[in-house]
Amino acid sequence: MATRPALQDAVHYRVKRVKGHKCALVCEADPVAKYIKSGPFIPLRRKFRKLMIISPRDPRTHSFAKSLSRIKIEETRHLENYYYIIHPFSDFHFIWQTIMTLTHLMILIIMPIYSLGKVSKTNLTTQKRMFRFILALDSICWMNILLSFIIGYHNKKNDKIILFPKKIIVRYLCTHFVFDFISTLNYNLFFGRIFGANWYTRFQWALKLIRLITINEYLDNVQLRLALPNFLYRSFKYTLFTTVILLWLMFVDYAFDYYYRRVIIHIDLAHKFFLAADNILRRLFLVDIYKGQYKYITPLDLYVSFITLQCGKIFEIWLLAKISQIFASYTMVTLRYQTLIHQIKAYIRFKDLPKRMSRRIYSYINFRFQYYIFNEKTLMDNLCLTLKKQILWHTCQNLVTKVETFKELPPAVLMKLVTMIKPEIYLPNDVVVQAGEVGSEMFFIYVGVLAVFTESGKEICHLSDGTHFGEIALLLNEPRVASVVAIDFCELYRLTKKDFNEAIEPYPAVKEKILKAAYERFQETRNISPK
Known part of the structure; x- marks a missing residue:
């Protein structure tokens, strides 16, 4: 009987945690325990370090490492060679992704509304609640910039986990670093008291719209981790993204009123918000291009209206496509899987099978299909x-x-x-x-x-x-x-x-x-x- 000692040793402590199996072998030491053996707060430090390594609770882990032994090998590789790097499939990274998703969404939703207000030196004070809240969000974003230099990534092209520090730094510098830095650097906070507060610097927050791609990925990870219903999740996600885009279009629309010093800038914030929303929705849904009590008085207004109308048409097509995609996905994937589950439930009731056997049947189906229905024999027959x-x-x-x-x-x-x-x-x-x-x-x-x-x-x-x-x-x-x-x-x-x-x-x-x-x-x- 052939074995590989390296892999055999690699699974001992994991196997002890498998439900239903009482392992009689000598328990191998936890890999984290090999590196944290002395000093203060050893249990706390071990728990914290376990948050940084690959987590079996992450659904992506089982796509990358399909067994407990492969997970252990990845843990050992991480701890031996890249101890201070955070694994992309770790519990810590999932928690931080969730925090950054909420942070980015709050910025993208709150900032276009907040930007409708005035900017002056008197606003740059910690006595203002909104100012303190924005300062807290910016602090989280600065922490994210620092952490991005030590968080590994999954190269989907070759299905490899990259933990080498130099590759991580180069990748981040070449992708999101410039956008994150500029959008997080609060001009009015650092330079407003010296050079004067400037309303147009608020356009820098619009750079965080680039992060919608990352937010989409983070939300997908949350959906996988929490096993949220696909139909409801995608409906919520597209509604959220549509709201964000509409809010920033309202901000751009108001920017022209501010530039031309129209009367709208002197009314209260709630009135500004509804006027801007009315203008944008009329254009996007091709109702008309009339802008409240003000006719278009410059060629630039006409150009912007023309572009907005075209964008409105594209937006409608995109919205209808996503709605169709949601229903198509629901009927083609989820419905097939749910149909299979309903058939199994009916079969179990008909045969009056015990609960233990029923759970084993469901476990088999989940492992066999990984929540995707396909006929392997039919696929192979067509090749x-x-x-x-x-x-x-x-x-x-x-x-x-x-x-x-x-x-x-x-x-x-x-x-x-x-x-x-x-x-x-x-x-x-x-x-x-x-x-x-x-x-x-x-x-x-x-x-x-x-x-x-x-x-x-x-x-x-x-x-x-x-x-x-x-x-x-x-x-x-x-x-x-x-x-x-x-x-x-x-x-x-x-x-x-x-x-x-x-x-x-x-x-x-x-x-x-x-x-x-x-x-x-x-x-x-x-x-x-x-x-």
Whole structure:
């Protein structure tokens, strides 16, 4: 039975936390504990450091690292090489993303309304509530600028987590740094008392509209983490973004009145807000271009009105497209998944299945489809034979070529074996093989963690991603010497004795050599296997 010690050791302390499995192995130390062993407040510092490393609670973690062992390997890589960097899939980063989402949205919603008011030196005082609130928001934004230099990122092109400090700094400097810095630097706060308060400096806050792209990503992460209904979430998000855009268009509209010193600038703030809203909504929805009690008195007004009308048409098209997209997404993805769940519920009621079995069925469906409904067999049937082989070889070559017994096989036989193995999914506590039974297949672990027990029930080790077991039963008519039980959600590939013999039949000399090596290995395993 083959194992990889590095991966085996990597999952011990994680496995102890798997519900339903009482691990009998010696508990491996928490990786954080290896780096925080002395000094004051050790428990508090360890908890804080755990907030900085990859979190199994983040849904993106399971797309990047599909098993507990891979998560542990990523934790070790992070702590050994990039101790002071914050992982992009950490709990701390999720919390900070949520804080920055609320901060940016408050700025983007409040500032265009607040900017309708006057600006003078007397406003630049901490006695003003709004001024203190804006100062607090700016402070959070300055903290975000500093943290952005030490937070890693996920490179989606090659599915890699980048934690190298130089790459993080260069990426931030080349993307959002300039916009964040200028939009956070409050001109009236730092220079207003010296050079005079300037109303037009408030346009600098409009640069935070660039952050709508980031806010969209952050909101998507929140939706995944909290499992919010997709239909309601997207409806809320597009409504929110539409409100933000309308508010800033109102601000631009008012800027022209301020520039031309029209009477509107002398009325109260609430009246200004409703007049600006009326003007913008009339233009965007193509009602008219009349601007309250003021006719357009300059060519610039006409140009702006023309551009606004065109933008209004584009806005209507965009709004209708997003509404259609929401309903299409709801009917095509969510409805399919919900339909499957309703069918399963009906089946469970019809068969009167116990609650424990019902939960296992739901767990299987969630792990199998990851909340997306697709028919893998139909997809594969629509591909040509060459593409099928390439996909299977890409997925399984590392699993098959690592088997010590198979190293003598010709490449053509390995390719044929890859096309013959079949995927299977096991839930926690499922028995994959039983000690004492005569087996006729071997298994390759693609994702998951399994425990190995002797015939007497003693737990001896764990197997995880990239390992295999059962190769002796595949080659010899001997009973299995150990039981293997899934302790995590596992995706395995199974190779039967019939398929193996069919693939190796044209090479009798190789088969004889492999059988001899397998028999010697079986004798060694039986002699050292503890009872």
